[in-house]
Amino acid sequence: MRRKIKYAEHLNTLGELAASMAHEVRNPLTVVKGFLQMVQSGLEGKNRRYIALALAEVDRAERIISDYLNLSRPQIGNTELMDLSGMVQQIVLLLKPMATKQGVRLYTELRNEIYVHMDRNQLLQALIHVTKNAIEAADDGGRVYIKLAIQEEKACLHIRDTGKGMSQEHLERVGTLFFSTKEVGTGLGTVVSFRIIEAMNGSIHYESEPGVGTEVVILLPLAQKSLLAAEG
Ligand code: ADP
Numbered sequence: 001m002r003r004k005i006k007y008a009e010h011l012n013t014l015g016e017l018a019a020s021m022a023h024e025v026r027n028p029l030t031v032v033k034g035f036l037q038m039v040q041s042g043l044e045g046k047n048r049r050y051i052a053l054a055l056a057e058v059d060r061a062e063r064i065i066s067d068y069l070n071l072s073r074p075q076i077g078n079t080e081l082m083d084l085s086g087m088v089q090q091i092v093l094l095l096k097p098m099a100t101k102q103g104v105r106l107y108t109e110l111r112n113e114i115y116v117h118m119d120r121n122q123l124l125q126a127l128i129h130v131t132k133n134a135i136e137a138a139d140d141g142g143r144v145y146i147k148l149a150i151q152e153e154k155a156c157l158h159i160r161d162t163g164k165g166m167s168q169e170h171l172e173r174v175g176t177l178f179f180s181t182k183e184v185g186t187g188l189g190t191v192v193s194f195r196i197i198e199a200m201n202g203s204i205h206y207e208s209e210p211g212v213g214t215e216v217v218i219l220l221p222l223a224q225k226s227l228l229a230a231e232g
C-alpha cells in the first residue's frame with residue numbers, strides 16, 4: 001500500500017514536469033507547422049512531398065505532446081450522471097475512421113440504463129486509450145468487441161481484441177510508465193487510463209494470450225439510478 005502511494009506521488013511530480021514541458025514545446029511547433037503549410041502551397045513535386053513528410057512528423061510530435069499533457073490533468077473535474085451505452089457509441093464514432101484505415105472492425109454489445117456518475121471527458125479519455133490499443137494490436141482483418149454489462153453490482157466494460165496478444169512479461173508491465181512495444185509509442189496511454197479509472201474508484205484488469213488476443217475488463221461503480229432501473 002505504501003509503495004502505491006509513493007508511486008502515485010512520483011507520477012504526479014513527473015506528470016507536472018512533463019506537462020509544463022509539453023506546453024512550452026507546443027507553441028513553437030504550431031508556428032513551425034504554420035510556416036510549413038505556407039511554403040507547401042507554393043511547391044510542387046519532390047519538394048512538396050518533403051514538406052508533407054515534415055508536416056506529418058510535426059503532427060506526430062503534437063500527438064506525443066498531448067499524451068504528456070494528459071499525464072497531469074486534474075483527475076476529476078465535473079462529474080455527471082451518464083448512460084454508458086452513449087459513451088461507448090461516442091467512442092466507436094471517434095475511432096471508426098482509425099479502425100477502418102487499419103482494416104479492423106468494431107462490434108458492440110450494448111445495454112441501456114447502466115448509469116455511472118463520472119467526469120465525462122476523463123472517462124472518455126481513458127476508454128479511448130484502451131480501445132485504441134486494442135485496434136492497434138489487431139491486424140488487418142482483426143476485430144474489436146466492446147461489451148457492456150452489470151457484473152458484481154458494478155458497471156462492466158469488456159474491450160476484447162483478436163490481436164497479437166501479450167506475453168506474461170508484457171502483461172505485468174502494461175500500465176507502467178513508458179512501457180511500449182510500439183515503434184512510435186509513448187507508453188503513456190495505459191498509465192493515464194489506469195490513473196483515471198482508479199481515481200473514479202474503478203478497476204482495470206488485463207487478460208491476454210499471445211497470438212489470440214487481449215481482453216480488458218473495466219469495472220466502475222454503478223450510479224444509484226441503474227440499480228433502480230434494474231429493479232423496476
Ligand atoms: P503505447 O500505445 O503508446 O505503446 P500504452 O500505454 O497505450 O502505450 O500501451 C503500452 C503497451 O501495452 C503497448 O505498447 C502494448 O505493447 C501493450 N498493450 C496495451 N494494450 C494492448 C492490447 N490490447 N493488445 C496487445 N498489447 C497491448
Ligand code: MG
Pocket residue numbers: 129132133189190
Ligand atoms: Mg496506447
